[in-house]
Amino acid sequence: MDMELNQAVEINLSTRRKMFGALVGAAIISGASARRAKAQAATPPATPAATATETRFVQRAKADIRDGKSAAGLVLASLKQGDAVVVVGRDESGWLSVQVPGKPGAVGFIFEKALVQKKPGDGTGLREAFAGRTDTTEVTAAAAAKGLEPQTIAMAKDRDWDPEVLTKLAKTRNSVSAKDLAVFKALIK
Amino acid sequence: MKTFESQLAMPLSISRRGVLLAGGATAVTGLIAISGCQQIAEIGSSSGMLTREQSEMVSAGGKAVGAMNLDKDEKAKLAYGESIALSVAAKFPLDNSQSLQKYATLVGLTLLEATDDPSLPVLFGVLATDEIVACASPSGHIFVSRGAIKKMKDESELAGVLGHELSHVLANDGMKALRAYKLSEAGSQAAAAALSEQGLGELSQLVDAGSDTILKSGYDRPQEFRADASGATIAGRAGYDPTGLRRFLEQLSANSKSDLDQWNSTHPPKAQRIARLNELPAPTRPGATLPARLMKAIAV
Numbered sequence: 102m103d104m105e106l107n108q109a110v111e112i113n114l115s116t117r118r119k120m121f122g123a124l125v126g127a128a129i130i131s132g133a134s135a136r137r138a139k140a141q142a143a144t145p146p147a148t149p150a151a152t153a154t155e156t157r158f159v160q161r162a163k164a165d166i167r168d169g170k171s172a173a174g175l176v177l178a179s180l181k182q183g184d185a186v187v188v189v190g191r192d193e194s195g196w197l198s199v200q201v202p203g204k205p206g207a208v209g210f211i212f213e214k215a216l217v218q219k220k221p222g223d224g225t226g227l228r229e230a231f232a233g234r235t236d237t238t239e240v241t242a243a244a245a246a247k248g249l250e251p252q253t254i255a256m257a258k259d260r261d262w263d264p265e266v267l268t269k270l271a272k273t274r275n276s277v278s279a280k281d282l283a284v285f286k287a288l289i290k
Numbered sequence: 291m292k293t294f295e296s297q298l299a300m301p302l303s304i305s306r307r308g309v310l311l312a313g314g315a316t317a318v319t320g321l322i323a324i325s326g327c328q329q330i331a332e333i334g335s336s337s338g339m340l341t342r343e344q345s346e347m348v349s350a351g352g353k354a355v356g357a358m359n360l361d362k363d364e365k366a367k368l369a370y371g372e373s374i375a376l377s378v379a380a381k382f383p384l385d386n387s388q389s390l391q392k393y394a395t396l397v398g399l400t401l402l403e404a405t406d407d408p409s410l411p412v413l414f415g416v417l418a419t420d421e422i423v424a425c426a427s428p429s430g431h432i433f434v435s436r437g438a439i440k441k442m443k444d445e446s447e448l449a450g451v452l453g454h455e456l457s458h459v460l461a462n463d464g465m466k467a468l469r470a471y472k473l474s475e476a477g478s479q480a481a482a483a484a485l486s487e488q489g490l491g492e493l494s495q496l497v498d499a500g501s502d503t504i505l506k507s508g509y510d511r512p513q514e515f516r517a518d519a520s521g522a523t524i525a526g527r528a529g530y531d532p533t534g535l536r537r538f539l540e541q542l543s544a545n546s547k548s549d550l551d552q553w554n555s556t557h558p559p560k561a562q563r564i565a566r567l568n569e570l571p572a573p574t575r576p577g578a579t580l581p582a583r584l585m586k587a588i589a590v
Contacts, residue, residue, distance in 0.1 A: 162368035163411050172399045172408045182364045195406075212409030221364070252369035256497060257376055266379040267372060270413040270431065273391045277399060285396045286403075289529040289578045 155188045157197075157216035162250070164216075166209035167279075170196035174279035177201045177209040179248070183220055186211065367465060370496060371429020374464070377501040378425060378433055382417035385436050390416050393587040394434060397445060398452050404528035405460060412459055414452065422542065425504040426455040428464025439588050442538055444581035446525060450535025453521030453528075461520070463513050467503045468496060511558045515566050522570060531577035536567040 159180045166186075167174040178201050180186065189208060190198035197216070201207040240258070244251040247268045257264040385391065391414075398414035412430035417423055420437035432455045434448070442448055458464065508514065518535060526532030543560040557563065 160364065161411065162364040164409065165411065172402045195408075212407065214407045215409045249372055250365060250369035252366070253372040253376065256369070256373040256494075259494070260377070260380070262376040262380045264376060266384055266415075267375060267413070267431065269384060270391075270415045273388070273395050273415075274399070274413050277392065277395055282396060282399055282403075286400050286529070288580060288583070289400060 157186050157188055157199075157218060158220045159184045159186065159215060160217040160221050161215055164211060166199060166201055166211050168209055169279040170194055170210050171279040171282060173274075173277040173282040176275055177207065178203065185220075186216060188216075368429050370468070370500065371427040371431065371464060373497040374500045374504065375427040375429060375431035375433075377497060378417075378427065378431075378505065379415070381505070382419045382421070382423060382433075382435065385416040385418040387416070387590050389590045390436070390439075390587055394439075394448070394452070397448055398432060398456070400528050401449060401453050401456055401524050404524050405456070407460065410459065412456065423505075424451050424455055426458045426464070427504065428459070428462070428468070428500065430459045432456060432459065436588070439584070441541060442584060443541065444531075444534070444579040445584040446531040446534030446577060446579045447538040447541075448534070448584060449525040449528065449530040450521055450532070450538060453524040454517045454535060455521070456524060457517040457520035458509065458513070461513070461516065463509050463517070464500060464504070466513070467509055468500055508557050514557050515563070518563055518567055519570060522567060526573055526577055529578055531579050532570070532573050533567075534579070536564055539564050539567070 159182050162182050164180045164184075165176045166178040166180065168177055169175075180202070184202070186202070187200040188197050189200060191213070195213050196210045197213050198208050199211055201209045240251050240254050243264075244254045247254070247264050248271060249264055249267060253267075254264055256262070394416050395414045398412065402408050402410060402412060410430060412432055415431065415433050416439065417433050417435040419435045420440075421435055422438045422441065423433065423435035424438055426432045432452060434451055434455070438451065439448060442451075503509065509517075522532040522535050525534055539560045543564065
């Protein structure tokens with residue numbers, strides 16, 4: 102019985118020591134955090150609070166990284182299916198902070214639904230229907246210039262359609278800034 | 291009791307109907323079925339439209355195509371959808387008013403931000419025609435005509451219409467219709483050969499079928515009813531009066547025989563759509579209607 106009591110006292114003392122240690126540790130960490138916060142306050146925040154970086158892949162044929170958490174706004178980079186994206190921060194909104202490819206240090210935003218964890222495959226099916234129609238330099242160059250798929254350019258050429266129409270729509274959307282949209286939405290609420 | 295939010299989350303109801311179009315070899319090509327090929331084969335066989343051999347081909351073809359993963363091929367999907375969008379713009383040119391284009395885009399982006407996928411690469415365009423046209427390609431190109439906007443009384447009606455089309459894009463309805471077309475087409479080697487003799491490649495065939503779906507035949511009724519409910523919900527979530535779509539349909543139904551109304555051929559009867567929209571729960575707060583802003587936009 103005494104032995105059990107002694108053990109209980111020892112455990113109690115041990116627990117207290119650990120608690121004290123934890124409190125001291127927390128105070129030290131807290132002090133360090135305060136100093137870090139003070140130091141951060143002195144300089145403008147470069148990026149949103151970052152978690153450990155993760156790599157994700159674009160699951161759609163197209164996805165844009167924009168300068169804000171909005172469907173409107175400046176396009177910082179246009180990505181295509183399978184492109185890798187480094188995620189540096191996230192919050193509850195679903196918008197992810199990501200590194201802008203080709204622009205070291207720059208951070209933009211993309212919605213999480215545009216990305217997947219595993220690099221998507223090429224898929225099957227429709228691609229077979231387009232085989233042999235888009236392997237010319239002319240078609241590839243025109244597609245790149247207009248931001249459309251090479252198959253679309255080939256189809257437009259076949260049917261004498263004007264692919265510029267779709268480029269105009271994209272220009273209109275990209276002309277809408279996040280501020281424009283915010284002002285427009287202000288009257289709706 | 292269903293809420294607006296639960297309406298949006300409703301699983302897509304796939305029609306079990308198969309629609310048979312008569313006419314020799316093209317009857318097989320025109321099997322626009324929304325269910326499996328086995329069912330098409332059974333319908334075709336029992337109706338006497340297909341021989342037993344043809345019926346077996348449809349069934350086997352359906353199984354083969356069913357293994358394809360069309361929806362995962364994003365680049366191909368984009369090219370397919372872009373081509374359909376170009377076919378729409380070839381029929382109805384874009385409206386020249388840049389301010390009207392930007393206005394429709396602002397309404398569209400407002401709705402997009404109210405969905406759970408605001409980075410979806412959708413684009414909005416106004417077509418220069420007096421016809422009542424509103425459609426969406428699988429690539430996310432959403433069109434509404436100046437003629438349709440002129441019939442609207444306020445911005446919430448435009449939000450309802452664009453919300454309906456946005457719902458088709460979000461639900462991937464265009465690719466589902468393509469899959470249905472592929473299921474039917476794959477089973478008909480004879481019809482495919484006939485088309486090949488006319489010099490039409492598979493891409494042309496697919497794009498024509500997709501273009502017909504959004505401009506002529508429409509999606510199947512459950513998809514349309516779901517897009518109505520979802521569109522109204524998105525509009526309400528964005529802050530608009532969610533009854534805008536219903537009010538626009540009521541307005542159009544007064545002239546339901548108009549040849550200029552493309553929705554007559556591509557959508558279920560307006561009375562049914564209005565009745566379904568009336569079944570939605572009443573909004574908990576009044577939404578914005580903004581008649582003056584729409585009138586100002588369309589005046590340019």
